[in-house]
Amino acid sequence: MYRDNYIESLRIELLEMVADQLTPVALQYGYSEVPLETTIKWRPQVLVLGNYSSGKSTLINEFLGAEIQGTGQAPTDDSFTVITYDDSLPPESPIQITDQRDGKVLLNDSEYPFETLKKHGQRFAAHFRLKKVNSPFLKSLAIIDTPGMLDSITERDRGYNYQEVIGDLAQIADLVLVLFDPHKAGTVREAHTSLRDTLPAKTFEDxxxxxxxxxxxxxxMMDLIRVYGTLCWNLSQITGRKDIPMIHLTYSPGAVQKSNNQPAPGYLKYLENQREALKEAVLKAPCHRLDNLAAFVETHGQRLAHLLEALVNYRLRARRFHLKGAGMALIAGLLSTAAGWVGTMATPAMSGLDPVIQLSVCGAVGGLTMAFWFSTIHRLFYRRFHRKTLAGIDDLTSLENQTRRDSWAAVRELVKTHLEKTRGKYSLAEVRRQYANVWEIYEKGSRDIREALKELADLPPDQQEAKEQNSVAAM
Ligand SMILES: Nc1nc2c(ncn2[C@@H]2O[C@H](COP(=O)(O)OP(=O)(O)OP(=O)(O)O)[C@@H](O)[C@H]2O)c(=O)[nH]1
Ligand SMILES: [Mg+2]
Structure with missing residues (x-):
């Protein structure tokens, strides 16, 4: 409990930081169309992916303790279903669906984190829904059941981009389960690719x-080892890594009873504990949330800082350019004053005039030249400078490592659009202030949360209990 409260208060603190400091900048520069915290403000979520008939819905039903999702051989369910907790019924009520929302409502309700998925269109909205269920399993997390993956040809008939939807949901989710079954132990390359492309590399493995x-x-047992070997091989091919990720082995006893009455293979009894281990791992999703939030603040903080850094650099260059322009205008002014002086001396009609008048005339010529230089010639030069800077926009930043290159790739077009729209005329002081703020959030936010996570990890269970009791006693 102490742990949960601690996680919750940290989560709220981080959300406020994102909402107050990062979101205004993100919206101002078109980095995001909705407030950044939209996708992280809801409860922890577990996304369940896998081939069709790999048993996603059956496993979810088993976790929930009731037949909430439809199951069956052959592709059964073509919808994304968010399953979340409802405590409106008395505790002794049987586990059941208490309420449902369809996709259109869900995608437009700011209480939920799915507004960013609106871009996937009507067809997706028609295949998206929410169920509220009074299962205790859902007390601290929500589960998202997904349509089974098909081969890539059939995938195109869905009417929305399945890969992109999966990528977006994976970004929102705190934990992603990827299910295989022994019959199709290596056909999730596409899913893996979209996961790898969307999840920050740092948190992928966790x-x-x-x-x-x-x-x-x-x-x-031999058959199981063969299937396991095939799966490991396929995963290492897909991930491009030699080390094999942890693979949980499990099955649903309820489904076995339904499918045949033959005695279960003898090796199953050695793997019974695996299902419990998987369940525990799923229940730990709220702990991943903090880690994911830290990654969220780091990723977006870094990208926004990069965007602002490029805008600051542009203004600094422009300032240098204007200073040079002013210097040149001054030289042009002085030269024309001198030329005017020589001219007056050389013209007999003028040479007899009062020197004060002569000087005023020359000064006026110089001033006019300066004004002309600045208002016309310098402007032309500035337009050229602006065009050239846009053409070589990558020079506005240093790209010394892959992280910098990645963050630049995410904001390069936004920098360009902003420079085109404003024609480079924006306040340097304001952008500098925003940059300093975002940078502080990036550094402070990720450092604070990593320290808090470390503290949580180091906290022995008895100390947690003690802290919990203290906090209860203090109330
Ligand atoms: N023997 C056995 N059958 C299972 C197991 N899990 C699921 N099944 C059966 O496999 C079939 C497919 O299960 P589902 O849970 O519908 O699979 P799914 O991944 O949700 O499928 P789609 O929604 O179509 O993508 C059903 O007939 C289940 O009864 C299991 O662990 N062992
Ligand atoms: Mg299903």
């Missing part, structure tokens, strides 16, 4: 759990 499901269908 955030994705691979599960080999329906293991009761392996006829023998």
């Amino acid at each position: 955030r994705v759990l691979f599960v080999l499901n329906r293991i009761d269908e392996c006829a023998s």
Whole structure:
């Protein structure tokens, strides 16, 4: 409990920081169309992906303790279903669906974090829904069941970009389960690609759990080892890594009873604990939330800082350019004053005039030249400078490592658009102030939260209990 409260207060603090400091900048520069905190403000979420019939819905039903999701052989469910908690019924009520929302409502309700998915269109909205269920399993998290993956040809008939939807949901989710079954142990390349492209590399391993499901269908231990080997090989091919990620092995006893009455293979009893381990890992999703929030603040803080840094650099260059322009205008003015002086001396009609008048005339010529230079010639030069800077926009920043190159790729077009729109005329002082703020959030936010996470990890359970009791006693 102490732990939960601690996590919750940290979460709220971070959300406020994002809402107050990062969101205004993100909206101002078109980095995001909705407030940045939209996707992180809701409860922790677990996304369940996998091939069709890999047993996603059956496993979810087992976690929930009731038949909430439809199941069946062959592709059964073509919808994304968010399943969340409802405590409106008395505690002893049987577990059931208490309320449902369809996609259109869900995508437009700012209480939920799905507004960014609106871009996937009507067809997606028609395949998106929410169920509220009174299962205790959902007390601290929500689960998202997904349509089974098909082959890439059939995938195109869905009417929305499945890959992109998965990528967006994975970004929102705190934990992603990727399910395989023994029959199709290596066909999730596309899903993996979209996960790798969207999840920050730093958190990928903590955030994705691979599960080999329906293991009761392996006829023998040898068969299971063969399937496991195939899956490891396929995963290493897809991930491009030699080390094999942890793969949970599990099955749903309820589904076994339904599918056949043959005795379960003998090796299953050695793997019974795996299902519990998986369940525990899923229940830990709220702990991942802090880690994910830290990654969120780091990623967006870094990108926004990069965007602002380029805008500051542009203004600094422009300032240098204007200073040079002013110097040149001054030289042009002085030269024309001198030329005017020589001219007056050389013209007999003028040479006899009062020197004060002569000087005033020359000064006026010089002043006019300066004004002309600044208002016309310098402007032309400035337009050239602006065009050239836009053409070589990458020179506005240093790209010394991959992280910098990645963050620049995310904001380069936004910098360009802003420079084109404003024609480079914006306040340097304001952008500098924003840059300093965002940078502070990036540094402070991620440092504070990493320290808090470390503190949480170091906290022995008994100390947690003690702290919990103290905080209860103090109330
Ligand atoms: N033997 C056995 N059968 C299972 C297991 N899990 C699921 N099944 C069966 O496999 C079929 C597919 O299960 P679902 O839960 O509908 O699979 P899904 O991944 O949700 O499928 P889609 O929604 O179509 O993508 C059902 O008939 C289940 O009864 C399992 O662990 N062992
Ligand atoms: Mg299903």
